[in-house]
Amino acid sequence: MKILIADDHELVRKGLRTVLENQPGWTVCGEAVNGRQAVELATQLEPDVIVLDVSMPELNGLEATRQIRKSLPKAEVLILTMHESDQLVSEVLAAGAHGYILKADTSRLLVSAIESLSRHKPFFTGIVSEVVLNGYLNPGKIVQGDTGPVQHLTTREREIVQLLAEGKTSKEVAVTLGVSIKTVDAHRANIMHKLNFHSVTDLVRYAIRNKIIEA
Numbered sequence: 292m293k294i295l296i297a298d299d300h301e302l303v304r305k306g307l308r309t310v311l312e313n314q315p316g317w318t319v320c321g322e323a324v325n326g327r328q329a330v331e332l333a334t335q336l337e338p339d340v341i342v343l344d345v346s347m348p349e350l351n352g353l354e355a356t357r358q359i360r361k362s363l364p365k366a367e368v369l370i371l372t373m374h375e376s377d378q379l380v381s382e383v384l385a386a387g388a389h390g391y392i393l394k395a396d397t398s399r400l401l402v403s404a405i406e407s408l409s410r411h412k413p414f415f416t417g418i419v420s421e422v423v424l425n426g427y428l429n430p431g432k433i434v435q436g437d438t439g440p441v442q443h444l445t446t447r448e449r450e451i452v453q454l455l456a457e458g459k460t461s462k463e464v465a466v467t468l469g470v471s472i473k474t475v476d477a478h479r480a481n482i483m484h485k486l487n488f489h490s491v492t493d494l495v496r497y498a499i500r501n502k503i504i505e506a
Contacts, residue, residue, distance in 0.1 A: 292409055293320040295338040297329035297355065298371070299347050307342060310401055317405075326350030327467075330358045338366060340408050342401075343388075345372040345379070346505045348457060349467065353386045353502075354449055360387035367408035371397060379502050380415075389413040443485055449503065451478050455491060456498035 296307050296319055308319045320336045323329035326343070327350040333341055341359060345352035356368045369390035370383050383391050390408045392400045396416055407414035444452065447468075454464045461475045468475070488494055498504045 292317050292340065292405075293336065293338040294318065294405065295321045295323065295329065295333055295336060295341045297323035297326065297332075297341065297347065297352070298344040299324050300344075303344070307397075307401070310398070311405070314402060326352060326355035329355045330362075333359045333366065334362050337363060340367045340369060340405050342369045342371060342405070345370050345374070345383070345502065349454065350450060351453060351503055353382055354446065354453070356383070356386040356388045357446060367411065369404050369408055369414070374502060382502075390415070392416045444482065448478055448482050448485075451475065452482060452494060452498055453503050455479065456495045456504050 294311055294317060296304050296311075298304050298307070304322050308322070311317050311319055320338050321332045323332050324347075326347045329341065329343060329347075330350065343352040343355055347355070350358075352370055352372075356370070359366060359368060367390065368386075368388040369392065370388045371392060371394050372379065372383075373394050375393060380391060389411075390404050390413065392404050392414070393416060400414075400416060404414040404416075450468065451464060454467060459467070461472050461479065465472045465475045482494070483489070486493070486497060488497070495504075
């Protein structure tokens with residue numbers, strides 16, 4: 292089984308690799324330092340399971356999951372996070388990840404989670420089971436952020452929100468995404484209009500509240 296690891300902390304990646312490669316038949320085929328690289332490596336290496344930190348620079352784990360699942364629908368994604376909240380769990384599930392464990396539980400649950408995902412069986416921990424149940428009992432419920440539904444933004448708009456909230460200029464965003472500055476500015480204006488924001492500070496606060504970036 293091939294596994295891809297994505298986390299922006301080198302020590303975390305080394306720790307995960309050590310645990311995973313001690314399992315017979317498991318191979319860590321690559322390591323990514325941000326979400327954008329995770330998507331690129333997943334497309335190139337076609338791993339069976341991708342282990343993603345939810346909070347990564349350039350492209351967070353949720354956006355990376357959406358893109359990976361779109362290009363590799365058979366691959367399974369395990370989300371690692373320090374956070375435990377109904378909203379985050381719902382967004383993880385909506386993104387297409389079938390595994391979710393807290394970083395504090397990694398040493399205890401990582402192997403079991405990946406074993407389960409390798410059989411295409413979901414593995415959730417803690418509050419997740421309650422959220423899944425509530426989802427079945429209340430179908431169609433929209434997850435709300437503090438300033439409005441995250442779902443109102445397109446995939447590209449969510450990418451741009453993260454990059455701008457990380458302090459990148461329109462030119463830097465354009466280079467990262469391979470588009471023109473004019474296109475970035477158009478997206479930026481549309482985002483501000485959709486969310487009824489008037490400054491980059493509003494955008495940063497929104498990104499933090501919705502776990503797009505870490506404070």
